[in-house]
Amino acid sequence: MRKITLSMVMSLDGFVAGKDGDCSWHVMDEEMHDFMDRFLDTVDTLLYGRIAYEKMLQYWPSAEFDQTSTEKNRLFARKMNNMNKVVFSRTLEKAEWNARVVKGNVPLEAEKLKLQPGKNIALFALYET
Numbered sequence: 001m002r003k004i005t006l007s008m009v010m011s012l013d014g015f016v017a018g019k020d021g022d023c024s025w026h027v028m029d030e031e032m033h034d035f036m037d038r039f040l041d042t043v044d045t046l047l048y049g050r051i052a053y054e055k056m057l058q059y060w061p062s063a064e065f066d067q068t069s070t071e072k073n074r075l076f077a078r079k080m081n082n083m084n085k086v087v088f089s090r091t092l093e094k095a096e097w098n099a100r101v102v103k104g105n106v107p108l109e110a111e112k113l114k115l116q117p118g119k120n121i122a123l124f125a126l127y128e129t
Contacts, residue, residue: 002114004047007039008125033072040079044119047110050089052124053099056080061097086113 028036048056063069063077085099088106095101102109113121 002116002118002120004110004114004121004123005039005043006123006125007036033076037072037076037079039122040076040083042120043122044083045113045121046080046083046085047113047121047123048085048087048099049125050087050092053085053087053089053092053095056124057097 060077060080064074064081066074066077069077081098083098085095085097086109087095087099087101088103088109089101090103092101
């Protein structure tokens with residue numbers, strides 16, 4: 001059975017944002033990039049809520065072809081772009097970027113995904129301030 005792993009940036013004491021919603025402490029440095037790159041090698045499906053999906057959709061699909069970006073970032077984007085994605089939403093009608101929308105029972109759908117063959121599954125969570 002596949003595992004679902006939450007991937008979310010937060011401090012050791014559980015905070016995702018600093019005072020007044022400041023998120024400048026979250027930097028995708030070389031070490032973090034390498035960690036996330038290795039993590040993506042262990043999964044083949046990405047889960048999102050609507051807001052996280054829409055934020056990721058603004059950047060990753062075109063990042064693979066952005067010549068001003070680093071080669072490492074373009075390769076990471078290629079991995080992201082090629083993965084299957086599931087978006088859990090009550091309001092989104094359709095999804096792009098190799099994604100499908102699930103409006104129904106989230107726990108049931110998660111169990112179905114876990115029973116399918118393949119690599120593990122990542123749940124990417126973002127925050128709003």
